[in-house]
Amino acid sequence: MPKKARAAVVPEPNADLEIREYEIPELVSGSALLKVANVGVCGTDVHLWHGKLSGVPYPLILGHEVVGTIAEVGPTEVTNIDGDTIKKGDRVVFHDVTKTCYSCWHCLIAKNPTKCPNREVYGITRNPEKWPHLLGGYAEYVYLTPGTHIVKLPNHVSFDGASALGCAMPTAVHTVNRSPMKFGKNVVVQGAGPVGLMITILASISGASTIVSIDQAENRLKLAKKFGATHTLDLSATSLEERIQFTRNVTQDHGPDIVYEATGNPLAIREGILLVREGGAYSICGQYTDGGDVEINPHLMNRKHLDVRTVWGSETKHLYEAIRVLSSHYDRFPFEELVTHTFSLDEAQEALETQERRESVKAVIKPWD
Ligand SMILES: [Zn+2]
Ligand SMILES: [Zn+2]
Structure with missing residues (x-):
């Protein structure tokens, strides 16, 4: 189990990103540690950098479009959406939205879970100052908290191919x-x-x-x-x-x-x-x-x-169906071609600026390159 992880952090709106190092907390029951392969740089990240979304904590580790490999699983079994056991070495994506409660008025009566007020989103609403810190994808590792909805990537789909989907x-x-x-x-x-x-x-x-x-x-x-x-x-x-x-x-x-x-x-x-x-x-x-x-x-x-x-937001089923479409039509459409720019973690600032200039179709950060 690794001890520390580097992350690119927005200290406050409009400030340049900084590299900070966080302790990786012990894995509790139901949690897993993801080694980030790619994190997509999204238009939303640029808006977050400029402080344009309300209810967002700063400092913030950006990154809600994450693909990677399971580095470690906590003391109890973790399963994916299909019910398969998640093991060290599995290549996965996860739904950036977590903690949808399925018990409030929006979830139960209006049947609009994307409007659930209890939702939290990796890389957007999750505060890195609090446990377990690593809750955004612009980092070497992401701590997948209990209840995170995980989907395994098919073997024939590359990390770049999966990153093409983003959110x-x-x-x-x-x-x-x-x-x-x-x-x-x-x-x-x-x-x-x-x-x-x-x-x-x-x-x-x-x-x-x-x-x-x-x-x-x-x-x-x-x-x-x-x-x-x-x-x-x-x-x-x-x-x-x-x-x-x-x-x-x-x-x-x-x-x-x-x-x-x-x-x-x-x-x-x-x-x-x-x-x-x-x-x-x-x-x-x-x-x-x-x-x-x-x-x-x-x-x-x-x-x-x-x-x-x-349309506002997405549910886990939309991510699940997105991966099915990607898997079934991987030969028909050149998904990997959509990843037009890649950056290291140290270049996260440049990645955001490239996205802001709309030069990239999909830019990704590869924290281990
Ligand atoms: Zn709810
Ligand atoms: Zn996005």
Whole structure:
């Protein structure tokens, strides 16, 4: 059992990351120690670094998209979601959300466990000043507290392949599950970042008839083609009128059945409402941080008879299904290509800045490199 672990810590909002060393506490019953192979650098990490999410303790060890190898298991058996015993050497991922109570009003009555007020999230809400300290992925080890939901990685899936999913794929699974996706549907995906690309994959394997991916980054549009988009539209090279016309041209002049928003830009909402067909569905999952107000026309939404849905967070089942999709379609889509940048733990600051400049599709930190 290792004694200490290095971690990259945000001392306070907007301050440069520091490397700190923590004692690894003894493993209690039900816990396990994970040796981190990769931790994904997420857009949310940049927002956390800037102190933009409420209820977050600082100092903070970032990192909620963690894959790695079990280094040690506590004194009692630990099992994964399938009920298999977790052993030293197993390659695993875990759901970043833990402590969903399944006994509050949100969990039991409203059936919205992603709104459970008791939830804690590795790398976001868990305070490293308290036991057992190592609760974020920008570290050599993560202490998996009792009750953490663990999923084993299939042998044919590499750590980079698994890191391609990040928290984007569980979000995409949740989003697509809440939408009326069926084979034969015409789909538009606004945004070809990680979430948009994962929605594109899910639309493709669900049998969508057309999938139009819209973004302004050429490299992302190229990836969208590789991940199932039938058409791409460059936001910076087309007008709104041209985009509306194009999406009508490929749908017998009806417009798309479902538009998915995965941009993070509030202006996308105005466009999405214009693009979607009459009686169609609009699924919004990209507005995770508050980008401010935009003008929309409620009459247009009403007149179009729209089905509008939004998504907040993910449940363990979405991570589980994400890994099943990855496993089944690993040969069809080049998941590993999504990991465009890798950094060491000492380069964590640079990793965040690269993500902030949107240069990377998926950046990962490899703490042992
Ligand atoms: Zn609850
Ligand atoms: Zn994330």
